[in-house]
Amino acid sequence: MPNVARMYDFYLGGKDNFAADREAAARVIEAAPTAPVMAKANRTFLGRAVTFLARHAGISQFLDIGAGLPTRDNVHEVAQRIRPSAEVVYVDNDPIVLAHARALLASNRRTHIVHEDLREPEKVVNAAQAFLDFDRPVAILLVAVLHFVQDREKPYEIVDSLMDAVCPGSYLVISHAERTPQLVEAGRAYDKATARAALRSAAEISEFFDGLDLVGRGVTRLPEWASGQEDGPDTSETVSIYDEAAMRWMPFLGGVGRKPLCDSPLSSEAFVQKPPLSELASFATQLARHREQRMHALFNSRNEARS
Ligand SMILES: C[S@@+](CC[C@H](N)C(=O)[O-])C[C@H]1O[C@@H](n2cnc3c(N)ncnc32)[C@H](O)[C@@H]1O
Numbered sequence: 001m002p003n004v005a006r007m008y009d010f011y012l013g014g015k016d017n018f019a020a021d022r023e024a025a026a027r028v029i030e031a032a033p034t035a036p037v038m039a040k041a042n043r044t045f046l047g048r049a050v051t052f053l054a055r056h057a058g059i060s061q062f063l064d065i066g067a068g069l070p071t072r073d074n075v076h077e078v079a080q081r082i083r084p085s086a087e088v089v090y091v092d093n094d095p096i097v098l099a100h101a102r103a104l105l106a107s108n109r110r111t112h113i114v115h116e117d118l119r120e121p122e123k124v125v126n127a128a129q130a131f132l133d134f135d136r137p138v139a140i141l142l143v144a145v146l147h148f149v150q151d152r153e154k155p156y157e158i159v160d161s162l163m164d165a166v167c168p169g170s171y172l173v174i175s176h177a178e179r180t181p182q183l184v185e186a187g188r189a190y191d192k193a194t195a196r197a198a199l200r201s202a203a204e205i206s207e208f209f210d211g212l213d214l215v216g217r218g219v220t221r222l223p224e225w226a227s228g229q230e231d232g233p234d235t236s237e238t239v240s241i242y243d244e245a246a247m248r249w250m251p252f253l254g255g256v257g258r259k260p261l262c263d264s265p266l267s268s269e270a271f272v273q274k275p276p277l278s279e280l281a282s283f284a285t286q287l288a289r290h291r292e293q294r295m296h297a298l299f300n301s302r303n304e305a306r307s
Helices: 004-011 019-031 035-055 075-082 095-105 121-128 155-165 181-190 202-207 236-241 244-249 269-273 277-306
Strands: 061-065 087-092 111-115 139-143 171-177 252-258
Touching (some): 035 139, 035 252, 139 155, 202 252
Parallel strands (some): 087 111, 139 171
16 A cells, blocks of 8 residues: 655655555556655655744754654754754554654654544643643644545644643644645545545635744745745755746645734734844744735624625
């Protein structure tokens, strides 16, 4: 049976995959030729988000759910380069992923591996609490995994329950493939894999961040998120293979949100502390957009009340 972690390893040019994985991945690539570019963009997004969190948001605890097979620039490597004391809990429901991760990470005392399923968030939180202090901010990473959770499995409730468990000032990182005709076709190759694809629209992906303050430009196409960040991981290899068109339409979105300390998005400490100028500018845009959305909502609800 094709394995989603090993198919992803194949897109990334890894060697931890078998014939069944490669055949299914080839069907994906036939329908969506830029699938390997998207996988690499996803790793770049992950690296940028972790860099932002460790360097600018003061985060030293990471809960990476649906962690995948170890590869280059794993979360603990990026985070601990910036904050050597960072604790990372990797969670996956695939025993193969866990075996690889344990072999690679055995000597890292601040990296922990947990066998749990995202669809049972209470169990994930219980297991993670053995290693992380939930009274201090935690970054929850759901990177390229929610699109394996079907609607009937209640993905929004899962995310809410994870964010309820962490304290204000904690962060949520999500990347998610978008529902386009091309990806729906490609997604069929996952029908007989270890997890089926559950693609969502841009609006549905943004909804995962309801109630959180979005960082920077909000939910964007992956290559756009914090592009131009100077102190991120080495992205030269990834960037060189993007052509402009693939960047512009890439049907893969990502964002970072912060559980607010109070009602206002201005509470975001990362911006109050020492805002990099580029982020301050985009934060101002975000704030304006936030106000505009509230005005629209108010306007619509008044109109509805009248009619
Ligand atoms: C495409 S890989 C993403 C790996 C990594 N997060 C990244 O973005 O580079 C998806 C991973 O999610 C895992 N996964 C899928 N469904 C899961 C679930 N319900 N609970 C935990 N892990 C899951 C798979 O085993 C796989 O390792």
